[in-house]
Amino acid sequence: AQSVTQPDIHITVSEGASLELRCNYSYGATPYLFWYVQSPGQGLQLLLKYFSGDTLVQGIKGFEAEFKRSQSSFNLRKPSVHWSDAAEYFCAVGGSARQLTFGSGTQLTVLP
């Protein structure tokens, strides 16, 4: 069975600082990996996705993520955080089946 772990429930960073959100997955083969962001009262918006090829994936809003097969990780990074990045972030894994499995989310707070 596939699973996703986001070890950090809550992260606080200062505006302008760098950010890394952790995601570890369990899947039997090469997975499809996704990061979503959710602002309060809103649905989830896709930030980026990895299917195959280059293990460093660029997404929207200046985010990137790196797939590391040896560590079963797909961590999300941003070099300089903006106050508008405060939200909840979800990592998800999917296989050849249609269903995605989501992590529990990481709440990001940005200090001025």
Added chain:
Amino acid sequence: ETGVTQTPRHLVMGMTNKKSLKCEQHLGHNAMYWYKQSAKKPLELMFVYSLEERVENNSVPSRFSPECPNSSHLFLHLHTLQPEDSALYLCASSQEGRGQHYGYTFGSGTRLTVV
């Protein structure tokens, strides 16, 4: 309109009421989903409609009943709900392909409160 639209955005209902949530996608996708998002819990997949086939999570109570009249519309019919059913209900759609997974497009959700 584009994307995935959910109505209503907010719903308050009594435990004896019957109501329906509506979802419409304008993306030409061939699969639609209902997810439940409760506080401090992972997203819970409730139902999947794919190429006119329904797949459901067996742990979903029968007081939730989905309907998918066509590939663009999805409903969630609610009856005799419990207070613990209060949550954000998210609809999503995706384009299925052989061996491919393109990710979901989500709607903004319906915030349901059962009183």
